[in-house]
Amino acid sequence: MHQPYKVEEIKQIKERVEGAKAIVLVDYKGINIEEVNSLRGRMRNARVDYFVSKNTFIKIALNDLGITALDEYLIGPTAVAVSLEDEVAPARELANFKKAEMKDKAFPTFKAGFISGSVINVEGLKQFADLPSKEQLLSMVLQGLNAPISGLVGALSGVLRKFVYAIDAIAQKQDEEK
Secondary structure, X not given: XXXXXXXXXXXXXXXXXXXXXXXXXXEOOOOOHHHXXXXXXXHHHOOOEEEEOOHHHHHHHHHHOOOOOOHHHOOOOOEEEEEOOOOOHHHHHHHHHHHHHOOOOOOXXXXXXXXXXXXXXXXXXXXXXXXXXXXXXXXXXXXXXXXXXXXXXXXXXXXXXXXXXXXXXXXXXXXXHO
């Protein structure tokens, strides 16, 4: 493996994977060029790096970074989806792509994932794919925190409204008595 292009390829993979929050290995057979381009566009928009390389190069690069748990999954055609920011994004985007554009095809097929230092199996990746994005989760939390305050404001405004109606009714009654 002393050929310069091999060393450079491994170096590039290491740079792309280093510091990743999520690495997902995918079996990519059965996808045409138009579909690959569409998938790459989706991945780019989600800030996920998606690439294909030789399993040997991927294995060497991952091993150099101390990730050996994915070695057994590096067989057959393998694509790699990497996110440096969001643990859920690669699995979610691959699943969304399959639902939207590959309805009657078997692609993409998850092989395994490496998220936050743990190997995730196919079922785990499918569960990750169903999770909302970080922004959506934060929004849900903020809505949950905001709900009691909104309820209190509504209750107080209702009491205030009833008080104003009572005062108005008393004033109308006094006007009628005069």
